[in-house]
Amino acid sequence: MLCENCGKNEAAIHLTQIQNNEMTTRHLCEVCAEGMGLSSGSSASAPLADFIAQMGKGMLAETVSQPGTCPACGLSLADFKKTGRLGCPRCWSVFDASLRGLLRKLHGGTQHSGKVYLPPHPSESDRTARIVSLRRSLTRAVESEDFERAAGLRDQIRRLEAGQEA
Structure with a gap:
């Protein structure tokens, strides 16, 4: 993308400004950005x-x-x-x-004592995985025109989604 100011150099600075609830984005090369008083990310402090x-x-x-x-x-x-x-x-x-x-x-201390990631309830993730697997099987059954098997799979998926065990 070329610089919006000079139209010659590759844009390296992407400036987003919000004024009066309007967002504008300008794409500038380093030379034009420095000319406008902006510095590249290397010297800017975080x-x-x-x-x-x-x-x-x-x-x-x-x-x-x-x-x-x-x-x-x-x-x-x-x-x-x-x-x-x-x-x-x-x-x-x-x-x-x-x-x-x-x-x-x-x-407040020098030892990490933050929260530990706990996955969702195991039975919930197992149920979700089972539904995904059944949907794949349902798609294959429909593609092979095995409609009786597809109907059974559809019913199992509905029971699982309703919270009942299949």
Whole structure:
């Protein structure tokens, strides 16, 4: 898709705006977007990173004897507090104490204790699978013109859908 502004370059920025309850979408190349004061996604900060950066500012007083920078990527704790982003996986262990404090503030703890996914009631999923299987069999019975078998399958499907066991 070409840029709507210059019509020459490939559109890389897709800007959606809502004004007066009307949504407009513009497709712009990077050059035209920069000319309009928009930046590409590489330098834009994410809302979560901004939030973490704000929370990190409160950590400054609580930090005790933290190392200055990560030996792997060179990120400092001050850089993390500004951006809300870690530089590499090793940053987790280097800034462990500060991150634990931040996670405790954000989540109320440092251990995951969230909800566990439970599938739907097993008998419900078994019943649904049985209905799907019966419908396939019904289709094959109709295609082969075995109408007596098709009628029996239809009745089984109706009973299962009504909540009765077949």
